[in-house]
Amino acid sequence: MNLIQRCRDDFPTLQGEDAPAYLDNACVTLKPQSVIDAINDYYTLTPGCGGRSVHRYGTAVSKTVASAREKLANFLNAPQANEVVFTRNATHSINQIAHGLQWQKGDVVLTSDREHNSNLVPWLQLEQEQGIDHRVVESNEDNTFNLEAFEDACAEAGDKLRLVAMSHVGNLDGVSIPIAEVTKIAHDHGALVAVDGAQSTPHMKVDVQSLDIDFLSFSIHKMCGPSGMGGLWGRYELLDELRTIQSGGQTVTHSTYTEANWAKPPARFEGGLGNFSGMMVTGAAIDYLSGMNLDDVHDHEIRLNRIMTDGIKDLPGLEIIGPEDPAKRGGICSILMHDLPSHEVALLLDEAAGVMVRSGQHCVHSWFDARGHAQGSLRASAYMYNTEEDARLFVDTITEIVETLG
Ligand SMILES: Cc1ncc(COP(=O)(O)O)c(C=O)c1O
Incomplete structure (x- = not known):
């Protein structure tokens, strides 16, 4: 067949x-019946709150969300499920990285010249507000990646180079970049690599371990999954150091009038009552994609x-x-x-x-x-x-x- x-x-x-x-x-994909059924199942069978309530609904939601996280981790070949954070979309994921890392004035962030606003504007904002130095690597005439220009930009930034943030596949034209080579060069310069995988994870095998990247942002709504859902994968030790951009319920293990004890990833980044239907249904979408x-x-x-x-x-x-x-x-x-x-x-x-x-x-x-x-x-x-x-x-x-x- x-x-x-x-x-x-x-x-x-x-x-x-x-x-x-x-x-x-490239904007949003259609949804298979199994995903639509799973949305209906949440609202008709177990419309409760995961991660907190211990009654039957709450337990069912917590278990299905945990299983969806596990499925996503397997799909990306992530070493651990707790390296996968549920977000609203890829934009939210990239913002969590941008505003979660600690910056020094003059830190260099490199992007390509073909980035979606979601992987450009957060860096422009940090440039305006925190004095980072955002630099753009120009592509070849035909929009393919210019590895030489990238190497030169890394060398020029020297020890100021902090992060390479690039889309794996561009939504402008579908052109991909040699992400494993880019990562190797960035790491040789001591920089982290944050990949915008919004246009790659739905269409090709993205293995975070073999690519050796540090962060991956993606849009679950472009992967046959529900609207309003995205994901962030990060190496555990990096996530563990990352400041949350949305603190509140779920993000702490305990709080007093004067202190917050931060929860471990991924809970620290999933503040407030979540889109439980979206998280659970992500499992159905990943089941579907995994069958292809x-x-x-x-x-x-x-x-x-x-x-x-x-x-x-x-x-x-x-x-x-x-x-x-x-x-x-x-x-x-x-x-x-x-x-x-x-x-x-x-x-x-x-x-x-x-x-x-x-x-x-x-x-x-x-x-x-x-x-x-x-x-x-x-x-x-x-x-x-x-x-x-x-x-x-x-x-x-x-x-x-x-x-x-x-
Ligand atoms: C390459 C790329 N990055 C980021 C985004 C933003 O994704 P989201 O809408 O999930 O925030 C898109 C959306 O089209 C995209 O194509």
Whole structure:
């Protein structure tokens, strides 16, 4: 049974004649029935509070949350489940790292020039408020990673280099960076490595031990999981030293009128009554993804991207962001529309053919701003359940739009 046969029937929104060609997976993925059922199960069967109440509901929630954490740890090959923190989204995870580490004025943080705002703005904020030195490593002309420029930037920062914070796969263009090599170089310079895995963990095996990274942030809502859920993995000894950005209930073992005794990770970072449904349902999402061969998923996405790339690359006024070879862009085909407004084209794609894509600057304003492309791009992003027909429909419809409006 191939990938599509194995998974398409699992997604209710893909059934029936009105099913869209959903190509906005870099933003949020669709949910399989097992995930939807698990949401319902929490609210209908055990709508209690985990980690505190000892009655049947509370115990059931605590056990399922612990099991979901364990599943996530296995999925990432993390050494221990208590290195996995549930967060609201990848943005929350990155902020926990940024505002949890202790900084000295002049500490250097390196990012790439293709970061999502969530992995740029926290560092800009720290620069404004605490005097860190945020520096940007420029990519090659075709947006691929420039290892030489990175090595030079590390050498230039010298012993001030504190953190390398980079996205594993860019949401702008799908281009990935050689994270193991980057990590080795950063560690040789004594820096920590915080990886933004929002666009990699849903699509490829991310093994935190073999990559040897220090932190990984990710979006569970991009992994077939519920909205409002993300995750943070960190080496235990680093998490143990990290200040929480949300103190309160759950984050202490004891408190007096004058003192708080901080809880160990992950509880220290999960202050307040949590999104228990989201945490429990994460287990169902990870079960679902674990049943897929992510190498097959990745190959499938590239196959669909090849159809999209070949179909649109010669259309007048259109330019693919990143290298032409789709194998270097995973499932993302992001197109600069030189003569047409990308939002209007996105609306037309949905209205005319039920093709759902993203338009605009995809929270990578800095990249578009530096190049003067104020209206951003049109981004189609494939996932395991997309078909070759989806990719062809995207190509045919956009061709018609370009011919009509162009
Ligand atoms: C590369 C990248 N980093 C961070 C984020 C932010 O993720 P979240 O919405 O889970 O905070 C996104 C979201 O699209 C992303 O693509």
